[in-house]
Amino acid sequence: MRYSEIARIGLLVVCATASTAAWAQADPPVFDDAPPPQKSQASGPAAETKFKLPVDVAGYFGVRYTNADDLSLHSSYLEYSASLFLSKTIGRWRFHSELNVTSSPEFASEGILLTPRQGNWSAKLDTLSLNYNLRDWLQVQAGFVFVPTYWREHRYQSTALPVDDPLIDETVFPSAFKGVAIHGDKYFKDGGFSYEVYGGVDQQSNFDRSKMTIERSRALGGKFVAHLPSRHFFEVLDIGFHRLRRAAQDGSIDQLYGVEFHLEKGRIGVLAEFAHASMDIVNGRPRPYPPGVLRPALIPNQSQAVCRRQF
Amino acid sequence: MKRFCFTLALVFFLALGSADGKREEKFVVIVNPSNHFDALSRSKLSYLFLRKVSRWPWGAEVDPIDLKAQEPARQQFTKEVLGTTEEQLAQYWIDQRVTRGVGPPVEARDVATAKALVAARPGAIAYIPASAVDGTVKVIQVQP
Numbered sequence: 054m055r056y057s058e059i060a061r062i063g064l065l066v067v068c069a070t071a072s073t074a075a076w077a078q079a080d081p082p083v084f085d086d087a088p089p090p091q092k093s094q095a096s097g098p099a100a101e102t103k104f105k106l107p108v109d110v111a112g113y114f115g116v117r118y119t120n121a122d123d124l125s126l127h128s129s130y131l132e133y134s135a136s137l138f139l140s141k142t143i144g145r146w147r148f149h150s151e152l153n154v155t156s157s158p159e160f161a162s163e164g165i166l167l168t169p170r171q172g173n174w175s176a177k178l179d180t181l182s183l184n185y186n187l188r189d190w191l192q193v194q195a196g197f198v199f200v201p202t203y204w205r206e207h208r209y210q211s212t213a214l215p216v217d218d219p220l221i222d223e224t225v226f227p228s229a230f231k232g233v234a235i236h237g238d239k240y241f242k243d244g245g246f247s248y249e250v251y252g253g254v255d256q257q258s259n260f261d262r263s264k265m266t267i268e269r270s271r272a273l274g275g276k277f278v279a280h281l282p283s284r285h286f287f288e289v290l291d292i293g294f295h296r297l298r299r300a301a302q303d304g305s306i307d308q309l310y311g312v313e314f315h316l317e318k319g320r321i322g323v324l325a326e327f328a329h330a331s332m333d334i335v336n337g338r339p340r341p342y343p344p345g346v347l348r349p350a351l352i353p354n355q356s357q358a359v360c361r362r363q364f
Numbered sequence: 365m366k367r368f369c370f371t372l373a374l375v376f377f378l379a380l381g382s383a384d385g386k387r388e389e390k391f392v393v394i395v396n397p398s399n400h401f402d403a404l405s406r407s408k409l410s411y412l413f414l415r416k417v418s419r420w421p422w423g424a425e426v427d428p429i430d431l432k433a434q435e436p437a438r439q440q441f442t443k444e445v446l447g448t449t450e451e452q453l454a455q456y457w458i459d460q461r462v463t464r465g466v467g468p469p470v471e472a473r474d475v476a477t478a479k480a481l482v483a484a485r486p487g488a489i490a491y492i493p494a495s496a497v498d499g500t501v502k503v504i505q506v507q508p
Contacts, residue, residue, distance in 0.1 A: 151462070285407070
């Protein structure tokens with residue numbers, strides 16, 4: 054499949070810069086070892102904010118025009134997408150959500166549809182999660198944790214159109230996940246590590262001509278990322294290992310492993326991923342299919358690398 | 365030609381003098397006087413200001429305070445401690461906002477405001493020009 058992207062326009066509207074300061078001021082931090090500061094103390098000259106929102110708000114609007122050689126009916130593809138991010142932190146609790154409207158029907162299954170689809174248009178809830186920070190290295194997150202649309206479209210442009218499994222994200226392995234995750238980060242003088250263990254339901258979409266069905270399976274997985282010390286030479290020098298096991302309702306099992314390498318130095322970034330997947334395994338063997346029937350997913354090995362240079 | 369060379373040299377020296385006049389004052393990192401630390405490494409400082417660490421070891425919430433982007437102390441701090449540029453930092457906070465719902469530190473209106481906030485908040489940490497330090501805040505050393 055060969056795509057040549059003719060133009061890509063992304064307009065990022067982060068209207069939260071002012072509001073972030075506003076809510077940070079509006080909610081004095083909670084201190085464990087001292088009584089909450091007096092309001093007159095906590096607020097200072099900087100707290101004289103004119104406009105205050107009760108939540109942190111951010112968003113973006115993007116337009117993408119793609120010219121694809123092998124699109125049979127139309128040689129071009131135009132997509133509009135907009136997201137609204139709402140977040141709020143109170144003490145150790147953090148709420149985060151993403152509402153997305155898109156004209157791209159193939160991604161509509163990854164969220165929870167808020168309204169019936171109108172043609173190619175869909176409005177959906179892409180993320181809705183609640184996080185409790187007991188310690189930085191011990192946090193619990195629950196809810197719908199889907200790969201954010203912004204992340205997919207802006208960070209993984211090479212994989213944005215053919216969203217195949219396995220797709221290793223830096224924060225979430227399944228592309229659409231509902232459940233609970235225990236995660237955390239620990240940093241030392243130089244370097245550290247991050248981990249995540251999660252269990253819940255993974256949501257996959259199956260296309261059969263014009264009909265789309267949602268297939269759900271039990272998912273258990275995790276990741277471990279080592280932030281290697283580099284004495285400030287690299288801003289990011291990470292090696293990570295991912296693991297996911299999915300059990301579908303019909304008894305078939307998917308086993309996915311992944312390794313990632315992430316490096317950033319100045320304006321140059323490299324993200325390399327390797328993944329192995331054993332899909333649709335029944336009784337230890339791939340499920341047999343009649344001749345002529347295409348297997349739904351058979352991806353023995355997949356590797357990809359994205360290099361980015363900012364100008 | 366002589367006149368041109370003279371003008372060129374004059375412009376050069378004037379520019380040099382102007383640059384010298386704008387030489388940036390070194391920043392210092394300040395915390396609330398109740399803070400237990402006397403020194404922090406560059407790495408630890410960057411974790412605090414990038415919100416990778418949210419609490420001090422004794423449990424108080426870390427409350428980083430930034431100066432405005434045009435302040436020389438901020439430009440110096442961003443380059444020397446965070447090891448990045450303003451553009452990359454903006455991208456980092458966009459990513460953090462959309463994936464984790466975490467925003468950048470509070471931006472103080474000016475140096476005096478940053479100092480006042482640090483003096484008032486037990487978990488606060490900021491950076492200001494060395495000449496602005498007074499007894500209301502505690503200066504901590506930045507280790508390599």
